[in-house]
Amino acid sequence: MGLAGDLSQDLLDQVKQALAANTPLRIQGSNSKAMLGNPVAGELIDTRGHSGIISYDPAELVLTARAGTPLAEIEAALAEAGQMLPWEPPHLGPAATVGGTVAAGLSGPRRPWAGAVRDHVLGSRVITGHGKLLRFGGEVMKNVAGYDLSRLLTGSFGCLGLLSEVSLKVLPRPRQCLSLRLHMPAHLALSALAEWGQQPLPISAACHDGEALCLRLEGGEGSVQSAFQRLGGELIDSRFWDDLREQRLAFFADSQPLWRLSLPIASGATGLPGRELIDWSGAQRWLKSTAPAAQIRSQAAALGGHATAYSAVADSFTPLPAALLRYHRALKQQLDPQGIFNPGRMYADL
Template identity: 70%
Template sequence: MQHERDIDHSAALLEEVNQALHGNTPLRIQGGNSKAFLGRITGGEVLDTRSHRGIVSYDPTELVITARCGTPLAELNEVLAAAQQMLPCEPPSFGADATVGGMIASGLSGPRRPWSGSVRDFVLGTRVITGLGKHLRFGGEVMKNVAGYDLSRLMAGSYGCLGVITEVSLKVLPTPRQTLSISLDMDSDRALLRLAEWAQQPLPISAACHDGQRLHLRLEGGEGSVAAAHDRLGGEVLDGGFWADLNEHRLDFFDKGQPLWRLSLPNNTPRLSLPGVQLIDWGGAQRWLKTDADAAFIRSIIEKVGGHATCYRPGVCDSPFQPLPVALMRYHHNLKQQLDPQAIFNPGRLYAEL
């Protein structure tokens, strides 16, 4: 599907970056700005990517789509849906203006993530404007001084700190032939135990969430396997729109109020005793916590079980993303130095040290 505003605007973006390098001017990269609430507040001159948009290539038989960074995520999903295909990682939009570049830069995945993979897993290649003033296609052009890194996938979750993503090629998959959502009456402790058991069995589960009272499951696959799983598990039929509402934080749980934390945990972590209200997602591997508790206190509990915590409300703490160990921060510094030696891209967005 061709849009009248589809245009290759990469030369203009490259020129803006080179001007910023010449003037040593920090840049704040943004598309639809729908994820602006994530990370630290960063200054700098706005580099708006939305003019560089459009589907570059798409052959449904090859299960690969290539799009420019400013392409609306809704437009990409619409093109895929017309061919009965999808982004299996279900990236959230958090607003109608979300772009493909922002999807990659934030690296956020939806309810299907534990069963299908993350955004990073579906990135096949990228084009990126680096802090060396070059527009490179990773996988085609090789930078010997960063050999050993899968640079395309490193862009996922980089929040614009490594460069300007101008184009991305993504693996896509067919939409499931049958989808059914069900709701089961059980408490969270029992739900976590059952989910651990079911993970060892050939059940077509593709999403699992406990909202504090009930366990919600999505079953996907062939008609026979979905029907058989429903017969076995029982439960009431649930409106399938629940998963989009969960993914886009439209459920009542996400109403503004107390600070919101995303807890990323190892599989089969039992229910954690934390102050506030919790919602369990990803079959237990991701939990949302609303609490006024101190960031250091929350992270001390999460670290003990091998997890990490991200704050989804601006201004609550100076480090919304989990602070890194010294050795890991050293890798981040080295990578930043290789790709953005003048540190002009989204300075401090991930961490104050970057």
């Protein structure tokens, strides 16, 4: 698919210049995930020019692309071959890039059934804090030898290195998809989901929007139709899941602070003030609340999870315990000894 758009040497040169001048770098693609993390003061290194699908073999279910490649371009190429990115990544903006998608580590409604971003990252080329362009992993799932920096960088928001290329495992699109809406309160929905999770039902998304339980059934025609006959409910447009993933539902529209709670899937009601939207069969809760950040984070921790702020009412990420912070500092020192990559993006002292 061509080599146009290969700016890896330019990016490497910019990193080397920053190292020589001890200048921090602000890594940015389309900036669609700017609501997460702290602002970074540094020289801009823009990945969008480093773009293009390098290789894609539908038979092998592997796609390799440069970091600045628009996510929409990748999804369009996959759709032509009847395939998809399994974790259903949120774009959160019209020009989201694959590098930013991997760096942010966000997953959509299919995540509990298909896995997270890092589960589908096979390999990468990375510019390190030592001024080297290195390749990690490969293009097959069995290639796990050595230091797996590819998955380590997933969700690191560019704080450990600059992604240049990424190889991803892709999957065929399901043959049939039906979306249902079943009217029931949230506590009954959570109980039903816990029961259905132990059964061979082709559920690939589950969300309670405050009024009803929405389900997506995907798979072969026979299994989907059988599950529909068993579960009942009214059919809804499957674009509902796109709107959920991209935060376009009415729930997200008001100006109240938005929080994402990551909880054990069997958690019940959170007991927090505000409005909740339950996703991932209960493992992800979207919360609209003006409650203090300390209260929200304390309750999330009491339930065995953590809370991430999607609004500028608090630091985005839950503060790290001292032992874990030491580990993060040691890792940062090993991979980015001069601390030039997105300093302070996730935590002020990293």
